[in-house]
Amino acid sequence: MLIFFLTLILALFGRSVSQEVCEDLLAANSCRFLASQNDCQTWNWLSLNCAKTCNSCATEQFSWLPWTTWSACALPCGRGTRSRSRSCNIGQESNCGSNWNENENCNEFPCNDAIQWSDWLSWGSCSHPCGNGTRSRSRICGSGRPFDCGTNASESEECNMHDCPDVHWNEWGPWTPCTKSCGDGGKHSRSRSCNTGIDSDCGSEETEQTWACNTDACPFGYRWNEWSQWSPCTKSCGSGTHTQTRTCSTGQQDDCGTEWRHKWKCNTEKCNAGKWNTWNSWTSCSKTCGEGSRTRTRSCSTGRNSDCGITSIETLLCNKFACLGELNLLSVCFKFTYRFRYDRFISDLRNA
Structure with a gap:
């Protein structure tokens, strides 16, 4: 052994x-x-x-397999690098030797102005207002493809390194109105925030609470009130809509259900290209003297003046001359003035 x-x-x-x-x-x-x-x-x-005993002689002739194709160049210009590799026909690459990969330079020509990084853009906002946040900025490759200029398209740095003030939850906000006035299923909620502006700074406690409310049984016989009148149609032609609504006797729509509004099409007829009809005759002058006015109107061929525009009436001044009473007064004044001057002239001759 x-x-x-x-x-x-x-x-x-x-x-x-x-x-x-x-x-x-x-x-x-x-x-x-x-x-x-x-x-x-x-x-x-x-x-x-134990090649003979294991009957592995025929397969144990170690040799390199063909090289793979060259990888893409790391840079489009300004000297990048590319690589290729090969494998051993049996087992690991070390069975055939150590020369299993190769690297070489590529695209060694100078870059032109179009393939350059732009100036850095402005820094983004800091991720935290205090207590060590981060911010980042980026730049753009002149070709529109970041990999043409390299891999350093963005960078980040620490920001707002100062200690945070006393970090605590703000007071809970007011409860929202209950979704139901009675019965099962009513809910209301409230929320709070961290004084730093970022809730995670205060921890993982809940930021919102939702509780049941108005759980008392609803009074017997709550029901829908009568439907309202239909609202005016939203269009005079060309398919508008109008609605009618109703309310629940409890004051909460959800207590009675969801069928609280009807909405239907109206004035679905196609709109015509309206034209103004001929002007009507002028009305009589509003005054016989002393400046009056007269008007005339016209109508749209569709029966709705709004289909043609807004100029459906015209007004002109008329009978601008002075009235007779005013002329008589002027005549009296003229005669009085003339008589006064004549009498004075005769008086002066007699005294001469």
């Missing part, structure tokens, strides 16, 4: 396995013993050192 283990150690650590010779490197008895335990496929070292 001692000879067996010495032989095993020698085979594993004291000799290199020839890839060309098909023979058992361990003692024949040792190989047969190990092979009887069905270990040829389990232990790679056994397949190598």
